[in-house]
Amino acid sequence: MLTIIFFLSSGLFLGWSLGANDAANIFGTAVGTKMIKFKTAALICSMFIILGAVVSGAGASHTLGELGAVNQLAGAFIVALAAAVTVMWMTKAGLPVSTSQAIVGAIIGWNFFSQTATSMSSLSKIVGTWIFSPILSALFAFLFFHITKRIVERSRIHLMRLDSYTRIGLLVVGAFGSYSLGANNIGNVMGVFINSSPFKDITLEGLFYLSSIQQLFLLGGIAIAFGVFTYSKKVMMTVGSGIFKLSPVTALIVVLASSITLFLFASQGLHNLLTSLNLPAFPLVPVSSSQAVVGSVMGISLAKGGRNINYKKLSQISMGWIATPLASAILAYVALFFMQNVFMQSVFKL
Amino acid sequence: MPKFFNSKSKQLEGDIDGFLDRVTTAGLIFQEGVKAYVIGKKDKFERNFKDITALESDADNIRRDIKHKLYTYMLIPESRGDVLGLLETLDDIVDICEKVLEQFSIESPDIPEFLKSDFIELAELSSKTVEEVVKAARAFFREIGMVSNYVNKVHFYEHEADDVEEHLKRNAFNSDKIKRFSHKVHMRYFAEKIAAVSDVAESVAERLSVYAIKRRI
DSSP states (O other), X not given: OHHHHHHHHHHHHHHHHHHHHHHHHHHXXXXXXXXXXXXXXXXXXXXXXXXXXXXXXXXXXXXHHHHOOOOSHHHHHHHHHHHHHHHHHHHHTTOXXXXXXXXXXXXXXXXXXXXXXXXXXXXXXXXXXXXXXXXHHHHHHHXXXXXXXXXXXXXXXXXXXXXHHHHHHHHHHHHHHHHHHHHHHXXXXXXXXXXXXXXOOEEETTTEEEOHHHHHHHHXXXXXXXXXXXXXXXXXXXXXXXXXXXXXXXXXXXXXXXXXXXXXXXXXXXXXXXXXXXXXXXXXXXXXXXXXXXXXXXHHHHHTTSTTOOHHHHHHHHHHHHHHHHHHHHHHHHHHHHHHHTSOXXXXXX | OHHHHHHHHHHHHHHHHXXXXXXXXXXXXXXXXXXXXXXXXXXXXHHHHHHHHHHHHHHHHHHHHHHHHHHHTTOOTTTHHHHHHHHHHHHHHXXXXXXXXXXXXXXXXXXXXXXXXXXXXXXXXXXXXXXXXXXXXXXXXXOGGGHHHHXXXXXXXXXXXXXXXXXXXXXXXXXXXXXXXXXXXXXXXXXXXXXXXXXXXXXXXXXXXXXXXXXXX
8 A cells, every 4th residue: 555655656747746836827826916815715726637637637647548558556656756867857947838848758758668659540549639739729719808898998997896897707717727737737636647547436236436547647636736725825925916916817718718728628528529429529639738828818818919929938838839848858757767677567558 | 804895995986986076067057157156147156156165165075984884894005195196186286176166255356358258268268178087096096007198188278277377367467458467466376276276186196107107007
């Protein structure tokens, strides 16, 4: 049991850091501008992240599994650790880092080490989605901005009432965003452990069923929630008053646009529906909530006439698509080598 | 929770509207008061003065209540400073209207016949600036795109008021009908006091233009 907990710890740490960083993408402005109290935000965020992870987390995780099926617990430990260290290091460097990109890099590192072929179709699907997701967020934000502006102008709604509607909106959209984040990003945290999951399915009198994967996701969700409660306040205060100075209404638009993007790339229900209607479905891929938010902010800048577009941030994102997985892959490769040859642990099964 | 938010918001909407109504009324009472004094209806003037004194303290109470509620219920955190600043400067208009009528009541200036129409016109124009600045303030809360329209009107009436003020002062100092220099200075003093109402209204309008830009989505 102790061994299992030890090996899962790197994934839990990755979850913690995801909670600490990404909750701010959803509730940052709301808390930073004092529209919502941190405690309320943290509670809603945690609940819905766990719910999203357990109910709807399987889709995006499955794609990661296609990329590389890490089949030993010690290997999964290293893969998650390499991703976590990369995320920490990039965060310290002030780059809009993505857990998704770090974990993909680490998985590819494991593939190289175990001499497993990397599925190029999965990889191109994943990378294509990374590029597409901020663009999609920008489009949503652009659209929502114009709709909101028109509604607010035409309805002659009083400032006080607009304020109360915005608060309710920030809570509801925040809950949806948290759910989407949990659903889309749990794969990053716990996905690599799926093939070596130490848990057994639980059934209670036919009323309640929790698969071993769902138990893993529940654990990961709790780790994310822990990150939200222990560390995200600091990040939220920075987001709310620093990097992106948004008004509460624009924050609402940004969170809604980013959440929909995250949801589209995580919802199996929607995927199945579109497929059954013979329509092109969104691939289920873990994407970066930070980059979706940057995309949304850009969309709003464009809607305002293209002023204040932060080209530096855009180039940092593009750099991140290459630099993050590369750093993480190298780190994973080196760490796997040490785990196997120094600590004498089996990191893959042939 | 939504009901809680809404009830507080509705209450405050009512309070703000009530406050703005009082500012408009203060402008109208001020105009009527000056007119009543100038044409010699002293009883009516004293009634107006009494009314505006009551109104001033009433407006003060509402403003304090709004401030208290905004902080207690943590409402409009982004625009709270601007809204409170706006209400405070609007309250200054009510104060100055009351002060001018008080000066009339205390000093009982002797308005010569040939200056009466100028004084009345000046009071009307000042009152007009108050009316338009309140419209601009209402637009700030409900229809941000209309603020600049009303602000322009405030500038227009303030400029007109400046012209009438200058005309009145030149008339007072150039005319032989006023013998004593102190009397001329007294006329200038009251002309400036009445015009000060439009100056304060204009400075509120300036603030509103900036607040409106900040509030745009």
